[in-house]
Amino acid sequence: xxxxxxxxxxxxxxxxxxxxxxxxxxxxxxxxxxxxxxxxxxxxxxxxxxxxxxxxxxxxxxxxxxxxxxxxxxxxxxxxxxxxxxxxxxxxxxxxxxxxxxxxxxxxxxxxxxxxxxxxxxxxxxxxxxxxxxxxxxxxxxxxxxxxxxxxxxxxxxxxxxxxxxxxxxxxxxxxxxxxxxxxxxxxxxxxxxxxxxxxxxxxxxxxxxxxxxxxxxxxxxxxxxxxxxxxxxxxxxxxxxxxxxxxxxxxxxxxxxxxxxxx
Numbered sequence: 001x002x003x004x005x006x007x008x009x010x011x012x013x014x015x016x017x018x019x020x021x022x023x024x025x026x027x028x029x030x031x032x033x034x035x036x037x038x039x040x041x042x043x044x045x046x047x048x049x050x051x052x053x054x055x056x057x058x059x060x061x062x063x064x065x066x067x068x069x070x071x072x073x074x075x076x077x078x079x080x081x082x083x084x085x086x087x088x089x090x091x092x093x094x095x096x097x098x099x100x101x102x103x104x105x106x107x108x109x110x111x112x113x114x115x116x117x118x119x120x121x122x123x124x125x126x127x128x129x130x131x132x133x134x135x136x137x138x139x140x141x142x143x144x145x146x147x148x149x150x151x152x153x154x155x156x157x158x159x160x161x162x163x164x165x166x167x168x169x170x171x172x173x174x175x176x177x178x179x180x181x182x183x184x185x186x187x188x189x190x191x192x193x194x195x196x197x198x199x200x201x202x203x204x205x206x207x208x209x210x211x212x213x214x215x216x217x218x219x220x221x222x223x224x225x226x227x228x229x230x231x232x233x234x235x236x237x238x239x240x241x242x243x244x245x246x247x248x249x250x251x252x253x254x255x256x257x258x259x260x261x262x263x264x
Contacts, residue, residue: 002057004031004091005119006068008038009101010048014112017074017082018043024075025084027051027114031068032058040075063091063123070114072106085109089118096124 008027017023022043029036034055041047069088073081085106094100099119106112 001059002061002063002123003121004055004057004068005099005121006053006055007117007119008049008051008053008070009115009117010046010050011072011106011112011114012046014045014047014072014084014106015109016045017084023084025072026075028071028073029053029068030071031055032061032066063094063120066091068118070104070116072109072112072114083108085112085114087114089116091118091120091124094118094120094124095127096120096122098127 006029008029011025011027014023014025020043023045024040024042025044025047026040027038027049029038034057036053036055038049038051041049067088067090069086071086072084074084075081085108087104087106089102089104097120099117101115101117103113103115106114
């Protein structure tokens with residue numbers, strides 16, 4: 001037999017049927033040939049029942065053509081019960097094994113609602129089981145790009161060198177600077193302090209192999225030239241204007257004289 005679990009939860013804003021402005025509501029449920037009802041809640045237009053009914057439906061029950069009916073009444077002890085409102089719910093849209101809660105508006109009433117919950121235990125629509133979604137090529141690409149950016153950021157963080165420490169501070173009262181501080185390989189090394197270089201003569205090109213010896217230095221400039229030749233006194237020549245002799249003031253010596261040649 002098909003089984004249906006029904007829970008009548010509560011009603012809200014029911015019409016007042018009693019003289020005191022309230023009602024004593026209860027609910028009659030009818031499905032096929034089955035009929036059940038809830039307890040009576042005294043003097044309350046917003047009753048809470050939370051009544052649970054496990055209904056065994058007939059074997060020939062067809063949920064596609066059947067509905068469940070709800071009639072809300074006001075209980076009267078000395079007269080017939082007054083109808084507050086009625087409503088119904090279809091069973092063809094229930095999913096098997098899944099509870100479905102719904103709020104129904106009351107008909108033949110000025111206002112009011114009824115909230116119920118239906119659970120088809122062994123009939124109804126079988127819910128479709130969706131296969132797990134496989135990652136698409138675009139999602140794999142985005143995930144790879146995200147992983148690449150994450151790894152790249154980790155590499156950048158790993159290669160980031162620690163900040164260079166400030167230069168050492170020397171005490172002016174101490175003339176000698178402190179020894180330089182060195183660090184391990186995982187820290188940035190500090191170069192030794194730089195001291196001013198004393199003044200040095202400019203470097204000279206060593207061309208000793210190709211250079212000539214310097215000229216001799218003379219104390220007297222007259223030694224730079226050889227002395228002039230010394231000539232005999234011009235007065236030894238009887239006639240200085242004689243043809244064949246140089247004029248007066250000529251610095252070269254006269255040519256030598258040879259004895260006359262005689263023909264034999």
